[in-house]
Amino acid sequence: MGAGVVGAAVARELSRFDLSCTLLDAGPDIGAGTSKANTALLHTGFDATPGTLEARLVRRGHELLSAYAAQVGIPLARIGALLVAWTPEQRAAFPGIVERAHANGDAATREVGVEELYRREPHLGPGAHGALDIPDEGIVCPFTTPLAYATEAVLNGCELRRGVRVTGVERRSDGGFELQTTRGSIGTRFFVNAAGLYSDELDRLAGHDGFTITPRRGELIVYDKLARPLLNHIVLAVPTGTTKGVLVAPTVFGNLLVGPTAQDIQRKDDTSSTAEGLAYLRAEGKRILPQLGQHEVTAVYVGLRAATEHTDYQLTIHAAEGYACIGGIRSTGLSASLAIAEHVRTELGAAGLELHPKERTATVRMPNIGELSRRPYEQTGRIVCFCERVTLGEIEAALSSTIPPVDLDGLRRRTRVLMGRCQGFYCGARVAALLREGTA
Amino acid sequence: MTDVIVVGGGPAGLACAVELRQRRVSDVVVLDREERAGGIPRHCAHLGFGVRDLRRALSGPTYAQRYVQLAERAGVDIRAATMVTGWSPDGSLEVTTPESRESLQASAIVLATGCRERPRPARLVPGSRPEGVLMTGLLQQLVELGSPGIGTRALIVGAEHVSFSALLTLVHAGVKVAGMATELPRHQSLPGAAVGAALRYRVPLWTRTALTEIRGLPRVEEVELRDLGTGRTRAIACDTVVFTADWIPDHELSVTAGLELDPGTRGPQVDTALRTTHAGLFAAGNLLQGAEPADVAALSGRHAAAAVAGWLNRGYRSPDRVPIVCRPPLLWISPNAVSDVAPPPRGRFVVRSSTFVSRPALEIRQDDRVLWRGRLRKLVPGRSAQVPSSWLPRVDLEGGEIEVSVPGAG
Numbered sequence: 082m083g084a085g086v087v088g089a090a091v092a093r094e095l096s097r098f099d100l101s102c103t104l105l106d107a108g109p110d111i112g113a114g115t116s117k118a119n120t121a122l123l124h125t126g127f128d129a130t131p132g133t134l135e136a137r138l139v140r141r142g143h144e145l146l147s148a149y150a151a152q153v154g155i156p157l158a159r160i161g162a163l164l165v166a167w168t169p170e171q172r173a174a175f176p177g178i179v180e181r182a183h184a185n186g187d188a189a190t191r192e193v194g195v196e197e198l199y200r201r202e203p204h205l206g207p208g209a210h211g212a213l214d215i216p217d218e219g220i221v222c223p224f225t226t227p228l229a230y231a232t233e234a235v236l237n238g239c240e241l242r243r244g245v246r247v248t249g250v251e252r253r254s255d256g257g258f259e260l261q262t263t264r265g266s267i268g269t270r271f272f273v274n275a276a277g278l279y280s281d282e283l284d285r286l287a288g289h290d291g292f293t294i295t296p297r298r299g300e301l302i303v304y305d306k307l308a309r310p311l312l313n314h315i316v317l318a319v320p321t322g323t324t325k326g327v328l329v330a331p332t333v334f335g336n337l338l339v340g341p342t343a344q345d346i347q348r349k350d351d352t353s354s355t356a357e358g359l360a361y362l363r364a365e366g367k368r369i370l371p372q373l374g375q376h377e378v379t380a381v382y383v384g385l386r387a388a389t390e391h392t393d394y395q396l397t398i399h400a401a402e403g404y405a406c407i408g409g410i411r412s413t414g415l416s417a418s419l420a421i422a423e424h425v426r427t428e429l430g431a432a433g434l435e436l437h438p439k440e441r442t443a444t445v446r447m448p449n450i451g452e453l454s455r456r457p458y459e460q461t462g463r464i465v466c467f468c469e470r471v472t473l474g475e476i477e478a479a480l481s482s483t484i485p486p487v488d489l490d491g492l493r494r495r496t497r498v499l500m501g502r503c504q505g506f507y508c509g510a511r512v513a514a515l516l517r518e519g520t521a
Numbered sequence: 522m523t524d525v526i527v528v529g530g531g532p533a534g535l536a537c538a539v540e541l542r543q544r545r546v547s548d549v550v551v552l553d554r555e556e557r558a559g560g561i562p563r564h565c566a567h568l569g570f571g572v573r574d575l576r577r578a579l580s581g582p583t584y585a586q587r588y589v590q591l592a593e594r595a596g597v598d599i600r601a602a603t604m605v606t607g608w609s610p611d612g613s614l615e616v617t618t619p620e621s622r623e624s625l626q627a628s629a630i631v632l633a634t635g636c637r638e639r640p641r642p643a644r645l646v647p648g649s650r651p652e653g654v655l656m657t658g659l660l661q662q663l664v665e666l667g668s669p670g671i672g673t674r675a676l677i678v679g680a681e682h683v684s685f686s687a688l689l690t691l692v693h694a695g696v697k698v699a700g701m702a703t704e705l706p707r708h709q710s711l712p713g714a715a716v717g718a719a720l721r722y723r724v725p726l727w728t729r730t731a732l733t734e735i736r737g738l739p740r741v742e743e744v745e746l747r748d749l750g751t752g753r754t755r756a757i758a759c760d761t762v763v764f765t766a767d768w769i770p771d772h773e774l775s776v777t778a779g780l781e782l783d784p785g786t787r788g789p790q791v792d793t794a795l796r797t798t799h800a801g802l803f804a805a806g807n808l809l810q811g812a813e814p815a816d817v818a819a820l821s822g823r824h825a826a827a828a829v830a831g832w833l834n835r836g837y838r839s840p841d842r843v844p845i846v847c848r849p850p851l852l853w854i855s856p857n858a859v860s861d862v863a864p865p866p867r868g869r870f871v872v873r874s875s876t877f878v879s880r881p882a883l884e885i886r887q888d889d890r891v892l893w894r895g896r897l898r899k900l901v902p903g904r905s906a907q908v909p910s911s912w913l914p915r916v917d918l919e920g921g922e923i924e925v926s927v928p929g930a931g
Contacts, residue, residue, distance in 0.1 A: 356647045380642045459617070
């Protein structure tokens, strides 16, 4: 249950075995919740608490996703991060962070001096006291990743049902579950809760009460692609207890993003941006990279991280019941997704799920919507979206793909139409018409 | 190699191409990324196009069609669905068409890429991100294509000419307009037209009012407006928000060419002959100044053709140029540099102001010399005021930058 990046990864993992599998999502699309609105970073886990499940799975996930991305065509680049100290106190934290990184198996993290920092990031604002170089940190496409997982799962025979919300969980006398949903009931022997922000509520429906999710709002600002030359690496802040701080990072699409804010809120559907949050990010962006102030903002988005009262993932396998709960995947879900899926598969196997590998499984190749490698328009094409250079061919391909979009947002995430600087001024009406024709 | 490539087939680009052919330039190509050339007027169903350049009043689509015909008859090679995506290292244009990907070289290139309205994210308006948030340009095309679900009740942000144009488009599409909101103390359109439209359709105009939040998902449900005088906020129910005006030039190719940009217009810096800071590269139309009416953009394109033809015949050494800078409340002047005594388009400069000023005394200085002093009728935000160019011969081309100010109004 839950077709975000974690649920889709689990579905992909299980679909490679000879078993019947269904992927449900309450929303209209793959990765349409928290998965679509994050910092899109590929974390190494250098700053995780050593020994935790999160530390282990992020590290393993980094390795798995790097390999998988190359195989299926997910835009991903290990451009490296520089964690910058802006005060002597922040710099004093470096030895501890390096020690922690090494304990997490990240031997490459090291301290660099002010001179090297400004040589590598000449547009960085004044006042830095030094930096940590974390060369394996990367950027990855947050839209293609869950879509690739779900596409592979569907091609391997997994049934995908969107717009289905679980309203009740009953245990069958012969073992297994009867899920009551908004679209009828579904029987299953094993049940995986990957409901993200709603995983605590689903956990309670399943008769447990492991944790409570408090949505943590993260606002992000995406700057115009013309600002991209200002930055070479991900620029991280020294983390505090509650957040990794405001970072500035390139995206695989060739923008720069600034964010996130971190504010605990009540509602799980309140993805509104705030005047204070945007003003804060503008100011932080300008402080870290002064020339950002001269650039236009292309987009603002807001994600809600599934924070809990605990610091580690809330990943519990109730082996006797055949129930796996994957909760509290705060901000490293994209990086850890494949490792979480591998872990859940192994644990479910130990819990009695029979895992016979399928003789033949699908190979997936995703359309490239990033700027890290050649885009279709660089061959030929009827360009519909000028800002993002999306061709008619790409739009038609998305509309007839294995998991076609059902709305404009879905088409945006698959092709990048309407995501550019004009926000639909030129092509919005035509794209909407193409979607209507394509989904009619 | 082509003689001239014009990038952008709107009024400025097409008018430039027609004029180049009349000046006997043999090989003129216009590249337009849209399916049909003609530019923004293609979607503006109202009358009033062509008064200054064609001496008649046409609808936008007719006007666009007329320019395409004029260009075709003049022997201009118009290539639609042809997008320039960047520059090759050798200075040629990288071009994508439905059939090909090629590098095009030309002796001269004219950038006429126009401008667009600043969309909601760039204005940093907080709130939810629902359907129903538009710009005038998008609204007009949605109506033109007969799109369903444009809305039932709209708020218009802005009160310029184009905002009233958005009002008429909404009314004709059957959308009720809840009101127009501007942060300025009054509207910026022509008194008759604006007041007439507002009275006729009973649309309230909220001045000194900021849009502070958009609410609703998946569709707009309401907006929060703040009275800038009292600080009070109130909610207005609507399912559509149309952001109007607040133009920014589509300057990507100007930036990636490495052209100097004017800090005020954000378009390329050009001298009075519309030469950019790169020899052989010219710019015209609303790329230079967002936004003038289509006929003014066309006249700018026609004007640029003279310098382009001169460059093809004689070339020029890239002369020293003196930039013109503006002091508040002036935002920009266009053209914004002087390199010889060539007059600007239509023989005058245009200036824009951030505030309303009645009978402003304008002063143009270079170093410690006053080049020109005179009174303009008024300054209205979002509208151009015209400044004579009679002072050009007094400019010292080796002197410091030229400064335009309204003494006492800063």
